Amino acid sequence: MADIIQLLSDTVANQIAAGEVIQRPASVVKELMENAVDAGANEVKVVIKDAGKTSIQVIDDGCGMSPTDARLAFERHSTSKIRTAEDLFAIRTMGFRGEALASVAAISHVELKTRRVEDQIGTRLRIEGSQVQEQEPVQCPAGSNFTVKNLFYNVPARRKFLKKNTTELNHIIREFKQIVLAQPEVSFSLTHNDALLYKLPADKFGKRIVDVFGGAIKDNITPLKSETRIVKVRGYIGHPDKAKKRGGEQFFFVNNRYMKNPYLHKAIMDAYDRIIPQGALPAYFIHLEVPSESMDVNIHPTKTEVKFEDQQAIWQILHASVKETLGKNHLTPALDFDQKGNIGIPPLTSDKQVQPPTIEVDPHYNPFEEEKAGGEQGPASPGKKNTHPPMNWQELYGKFESPAEQGTIRIASGADKEEDQDRQESGKTFFQFKERYVMTPVKSGLMVIHQRRAHIRILYEYYLKTQRNRSRVIQKQLYPEEMELNHSDFQTLQNMQQELRKIGLDLQLQENNLVRIDGVPAEADIENPREMVEALLEAYAEDQDFGANMSESVALSLARATAIDQGRLLEEEEMRELVDKLFASEAPNYTPSGQKIVAFIQTEDFEKLF
Numbered sequence: 131m132a133d134i135i136q137l138l139s140d141t142v143a144n145q146i147a148a149g150e151v152i153q154r155p156a157s158v159v160k161e162l163m164e165n166a167v168d169a170g171a172n173e174v175k176v177v178i179k180d181a182g183k184t185s186i187q188v189i190d191d192g193c194g195m196s197p198t199d200a201r202l203a204f205e206r207h208s209t210s211k212i213r214t215a216e217d218l219f220a221i222r223t224m225g226f227r228g229e230a231l232a233s234v235a236a237i238s239h240v241e242l243k244t245r246r247v248e249d250q251i252g253t254r255l256r257i258e259g260s261q262v263q264e265q266e267p268v269q270c271p272a273g274s275n276f277t278v279k280n281l282f283y284n285v286p287a288r289r290k291f292l293k294k295n296t297t298e299l300n301h302i303i304r305e306f307k308q309i310v311l312a313q314p315e316v317s318f319s320l321t322h323n324d325a326l327l328y329k330l331p332a333d334k335f336g337k338r339i340v341d342v343f344g345g346a347i348k349d350n351i352t353p354l355k356s357e358t359r360i361v362k363v364r365g366y367i368g369h370p371d372k373a374k375k376r377g378g379e380q381f382f383f384v385n386n387r388y389m390k391n392p393y394l395h396k397a398i399m400d401a402y403d404r405i406i407p408q409g410a411l412p413a414y415f416i417h418l419e420v421p422s423e424s425m426d427v428n429i430h431p432t433k434t435e436v437k438f439e440d441q442q443a444i445w446q447i448l449h450a451s452v453k454e455t456l457g458k459n460h461l462t463p464a465l466d467f468d469q470k471g472n473i474g475i476p477p478l479t480s481d482k483q484v485q486p487p488t489i490e491v492d493p494h495y496n497p498f499e500e501e502k503a504g505g506e507q508g509p510a511s512p513g514k515k516n517t518h519p520p521m522n523w524q525e526l527y528g529k530f531e532s533p534a535e536q537g538t539i540r541i542a543s544g545a546d547k548e549e550d551q552d553r554q555e556s557g558k559t560f561f562q563f564k565e566r567y568v569m570t571p572v573k574s575g576l577m578v579i580h581q582r583r584a585h586i587r588i589l590y591e592y593y594l595k596t597q598r599n600r601s602r603v604i605q606k607q608l609y610p611e612e613m614e615l616n617h618s619d620f621q622t623l624q625n626m627q628q629e630l631r632k633i634g635l636d637l638q639l640q641e642n643n644l645v646r647i648d649g650v651p652a653e654a655d656i657e658n659p660r661e662m663v664e665a666l667l668e669a670y671a672e673d674q675d676f677g678a679n680m681s682e683s684v685a686l687s688l689a690r691a692t693a694i695d696q697g698r699l700l701e702e703e704e705m706r707e708l709v710d711k712l713f714a715s716e717a718p719n720y721t722p723s724g725q726k727i728v729a730f731i732q733t734e735d736f737e738k739l740f
Contacts, residue, residue, distance in 0.1 A: 152233050154292060155182025155281055156301035161230040162276050163309045166190035169274065172332070173317040176306065180323070181298035183281060183289075191273040194246040197253040201265065203242075204235045204257060236260045237288070238281045244274040259284050296625050303327070303618045304378075307342055308388035311381055311415060314338035327617055339366060339415055343379065343616040344643055351413060352459050356451035361420050361444050363451050367398070368413030369461055373406040376668035378618075379413035384420060389436045397445045401452035405461075414452075418444070560705035565697045568705045575733040581700065582693055583727045584712045589689035590722050591715050593651070597632040597681050604634045604649035611647045612640075613660050619667050620645070626670070629684040637663075651692070665691035686722050 152158060159176060166174045169192025177187040195203065234240060235257045245252025254268035282289035292298060299322060306328070310318045314335045320328040330341050340348050351366040368379065382389050402412050424439040438444055455461075560570045568579040615623070620643040623630075627637060634651035647659040670687040694700075700708070712718045712727070719728050 152230075152237060152281075154301055155186060155298055156305045158182065158186050158234055158238075158278055158281065159188070159302050160305040160309070161234065162186070162188035162278075163306070165230070166192055166274065167309065167313050167316060169193045171273065171316060175319050175321070177321045178299075178302060178323075181295040182302055183292065183295070183298065184279065186278040186281070187276065189273070189275045191271070194249070194252070194273050195244045196246060196249070197265070197267075200242060200244050200253045200255050201262070204231050204240075204255075204260075204262075232260070234278055237285050238283065239279045241277045241279075242274065243268055243270040245270050245272050247272045296622070299621070300618060303621075307618075308381065310342060311335075311338060312383045312386050312388050327621065335364075335415070335417070336366065344614045346614040347379075347413070347616075351415070352455060352461065354416065354451060354455045356447060356454075358447055360440050361418055361447055363416060363418055363448060365414065365416035367416070367452055367455060370402060370405045370412060370456070373402070373410035373412045374664065374668070375409055375411065376664075377411050379415075380411060381415045383417045384425065384436055385422065386417070387436075391436060393441060394445060394448055397449040398452055401449050401456065405456070416448070418448075420444070560702050560709065562700055562705065565699055568700070568708060570705075570709065572730070574730060575736065576731040578729045578731065579709060579712065580725075580727050581698075581705075581708065582696055583721050583725055584708055584718075585693040586686075586689045586721050587715055587718065587727060588708070588711045589693055590685050593633045593685035593688055594681065596634065596651075597629065597685065604636055605651070606636075606649045607647060607659065610638075611659055613645050613647070613663065615643050615645060615667075617643060622667060622670060623663075626680065626684050626687075629680050630688070632681075633685065633688060635666075635688065651688070662691055682722070689722075 152161075155178070159178070159182065163174060163176065166188055169190060171190035171192035173191050175187075175189040177185075177189070179185045231240075236259060240255075240257045242255045242257075243252060244255075251267045252270040254264070254266050254270070255262065256264040282292070302322075303320070306318070306320050310316075310328075310330055314337070315332050317332045318328065318330045319326065328342070330338065333341070336351075336353070339351065350369050350372040352369065354363065354365050354367050356363040365383075380395070382391055382394060398412065398414055398416075406412055420438065425436050560568055562581075563569055563578075566581060568581050568584070570577050570579075620639070623637060623645060624639055627639060630637060634649065636647075636649035638646040638648055640646060645663065647663065650659055650662065666687055668691070670683065720726060
C-alpha cells in the first residue's frame with residue numbers, strides 16, 4: 131500500500147494558517163494596525179474601500195524595514211521579537227507569531243512600501259498568493275505603507291461567506307476601537323470610501339474615550355484607580371443609570387493590549403449587582419498592568435484571550451476597586467432617611483433603674499354584654515356599656531339594591547347552560563399571567579400567547595406594509611429631541627435612514643454625530659423617542675444580518691424597539707386587540723426570526739394534574 135501522509139506545500143499551509151488568523155477584512159486591519167504600533171509609529175492611517183473587500187491600506191510613520199526584512203516579513207514563523215521559547219513569556223508588544231503577514235499574502239494581492247529613517251531609498255514589494263511578483267527600490271516616506279487588495283480572491287468559498295458591507299464595516303470599526311483605546315498616545319484615523327470616520331489625535335486615555343464614543347459619554351463615566359503588588363488597575367467605569375442592554379462599551383486591556391476575559395467581566399457585573407436593571411451592561415474601560423511573566427497571551431490565534439497566574443486575586447482586587455469607586459462617588463442607591471422626624475432615644479445611665487411598661491386592664495369589661503350606651507355618645511369604649519343601638523341604623527341597608535334590581539341568583543336549567551356556553555364561545559375571556567403571557571380558553575384547552583413576541587410580529591408586518599405601500603403616518607414631535615451618538619451608531623442610522631423614513635421615523639442626521647428626532651411612527655406607542663432610537667440600534671445589532679434586504683432588517687429592528695415590554699400590565703380590551711391583530715397577520719405562530727409566539731395547553735394535561 132502506498133504511503134498516504136505527505137507534507138503540505140507552503141502555499142496550502144499559508145492558506146490554512148490564514149483560516150485561523152484572517153477570518154474577515156477586520157482581521158487584516160487588526161494585524162496591520164498592531165504591526166504599525168509595534169513599529170513605534172506616532173501616527174497610523176487606515177484607509178478602506180467597500181468594507182475592506184476591495185482594498186485595505188494601513189500607513190504608519192514607524193521604524194520601517196530594510197529590503198531584507200521586508201522580504202522575510204512575509205515568510206512563515208518570521209518575527210523580530212522571539213529568539214528562544216522563553217521570550218514568549220516576556221513579550222509586551224502585539225503581533226509576534228510571524229504568521230499574520232504570510233497569511234495575508236496567501237489570500238490577497240499585497241503591496242508594501244517601506245523605508246527606515248536612516249535609509250535614503252525604500253523598498254517596494256508586490257506579492258500575490260504567497261508568490262513574490264516584484265521587489266524594487268522606491269522613493270517613499272519613512273515608515274511602512276501596506277495595501278491589501280482582493281481579499282480571498284483565491285479562496286472563493288471564504289469570500290462567499292463575507293457579510294454585507296455594513297456588517298463588515300462594523301467589525302472593522304470594532305477592531306479599530308480596541309486598538310485606539312489601548313494606545314491613546316498614538317494618533318489614528320479611519321477613512322471608508324473617501325469618508326473620514328475617525329480622526330483621533332494623540333491624547334490622554336479619558337479624552338480618547340470621548341473622541342471615540344462622543345461627548346455625551348463624558349458625564350457618564352467615573353475614573354477608577356487601584357495599585358497593588360499583583361496588579362495596577364486604572365480606567366473608567368460607567369454610571370449605573372446609564373447601563374444599556376446593548377454591549378459595545380466594555381473594554382479590558384492588559385499591558386496596553388485589548389483582551390477578552392469573561393471571568394473578570396463577572397467581577398465588574400457582581401460589583402454592579404442590584405444597582406442596574408437585569409440584562410443591562412455598564413460601560414467600562416479598564417487597563418490592567420501586570421508583570422509579563424505572570425500572564426500567557428499565546429493561547430488563542432488572535433491573542434485576545436489572556437491567562438493570568440493570579441487570576442482569583444486579580445478578580446478580588448478588580449471587584450473591590452469597582453465597588454469602592456461606586457461608593458465613593460455616590461453612584462450606588464442611598465438609603466433615604468427623613469431627617470425631620472428624629473427619633474429621640476435617651477442615653478441609659480448606670481444610676482437609673484429600668485422600669486417595665488405598665489398595662490391598664492378593666493376587669494369588668496365584657497364585649498358580649500348588651501351595649502346600653504348609645505345615642506349621640508358615639509362608639510362604645512372599653513369600660514362603658516352601650517346598650518342602645520346606633521341611631522338611624524336602617525340607613526345602613528338602604529343603599530343596597532333590591533334583588534329585582536341586582537339580579538337574582540338561580541340554578542341554571544339546561545337551556546340556561548347552553549346559553550352560557552354560547553356566551554363563552556362568542557365572547558372569550560382574556561387574562562394575563564406574570565404580566566408576560568396572554569391566556570384565553572379554547573375548545574381544546576388553554577391558548578397561551580407571548581405578548582411581546584406577538585406585538586413584534588404585528589408591528590413587523592405593519593412596518594413592511596407601510597414601506598411597500600408608502601402609506602406612512604408620521605407623528606411630528608412638538609419639541610424635536612437631539613442626541614449625540616458614537617461614530618459606529620451614527621453610521622448605522624445613516625445606512626438605515628431612507629428605510630426608516632418610509633416607515634415613519636423621521637431622523638435628521640447632522641454634523642458631529644448629532645441626530646435630531648423630528649417624527650415617530652404614529653402606530654407605535656412611543657413615550658421617549660431617545661430611548662426608542664437606542665432600542666432600535668440595540669435591536670439592529672442583535673440581528674443585523676436578518677432578511678434578504680435592508681427593508682426587512684429595518685422593519686424587524688424597529689418592531690423590536692417599539693414593541694411592548696415584558697412586565698407591562700394590559701387591560702382586557704388591549705389583550706383582545708392584540709390577539710385579534712396577531713391572528714390577522716400572515717404568520718401568527720412565529721416571530722420573523724423564528725421564535726414561538728403561541729402555545730396550547732390541552733385539557734387532558736390539566737386533568738392529569740388531578
